[in-house]
């Protein structure tokens with residue numbers, strides 16, 4: 538049999554889905570499994586978006602332009618202006634989800650062997666996309682003790698060498714929920730300028746910021762406009778994960794032209810998704826406010842409850858819909874697997890993502906889990922009770 542590629546072998550399996558077979562068996566045994574492991578929102582997609590497909594009047598489901606429909610990109614200009622992000626329709630390239638935006642950004646900016654620096658814990662698929670592009674991810678560690686604040690610039694600087702091409706941040710952050718402050722963003726700006734690096738900034742969670750702190754986009758930073766590559770998506774914003782629409786935004790014309798070659802090769806972003814996403818930009822303020830309040834309420838409930846469980850600690854996430862919690866267990870991978878394979882409380886159990894999957898250093902995050910608060914409050918209440926009971930039983934057995 539011909540051999541699989543080295544790259545294919547190196548490609549990590551999703552840490553979020555790793556335990557899925559155990560969850561399937563738990564369900565097959567009749568258990569109710571609370572999914573705290575995955576960022577799939579349970580919020581209904583806006584009606585304006587759904588109606589756009591319901592009322593679709595097209596004879597041909599054709600390719601769209603490789604960079605997406607102009608009408609969609611023009612509406613996005615308005616959307617971004619609400620966040621004081623000044624871009625033109627030409628700066629925006631529509632991609633197949635934020636995922637493809639990350640991949641194309643790496644493909645267009647990085648040579649095989651080039652390095653980018655990422656604060657960890659980090660969204661695990663960055664590693665997978667870096668491997669796809671032949672690039673190398675180096676990490677600086679943010680810790681639960683600081684609430685996952687940006688590590689000191691000296692730690693970034695120590696890693697910078699002739700192969701370093703960029704820094705990647707996710708803001709607000711998945712998996713930590715951290716929101717970078719103006720001071721932190723300014724420090725990053727200075728570093729980017731000093732070494733003339735790319736700043737890849739994944740801002741797909743900008744709608745979900747729960748503190749009074751301002752949201753500082755990488756595109757707000759003055760003096761590095763040509764270095765910034767913004768990654769965006771409608772997946773979380775409108776609960777439209779399945780339509781696969783994202784954006785790569787950059788003011789760097791040469792980079793845009795390069796990204797376009799990748800876009801042309803894959804012909805077109807999804808047609809129907811663009812129609813839905815474009816219509817969704819007309820969503821009511823009320824919808825967005827209700828969604829926001831729902832997440833805020835869930836966040837407050839989950840974090841408060843976690844911190845009341847003996848031995849558990851969660852910092853207060855400022856944004857997104859995740860938190861990393863420290864549990865009183867020595868190995869969260871084992872504990873998460875045990876919850877699915879050997880535990881139940883009144884016919885229920887919990888599915889959490891072990892945080893080890895978000896770190897590159899195998900020694901980090903061993904007693905941490907990522908919890909996504911994408912379930913209704915009543916479900917979260919039950920899930921938190923199940924988690925408390927699981928911890929009691931797990932530690933009694935030891």
Ligand SMILES: Cc1ncc(COP(=O)(O)O)c(C=O)c1O
Nearest residue numbers: 576634635636660711770772783
């Ligand atoms: C931080 C972050 N970036 C990008 C993505 C990819 O989103 P999309 O569905 O647009 O590909 C996700 C999805 O979970 C995410 O959490």
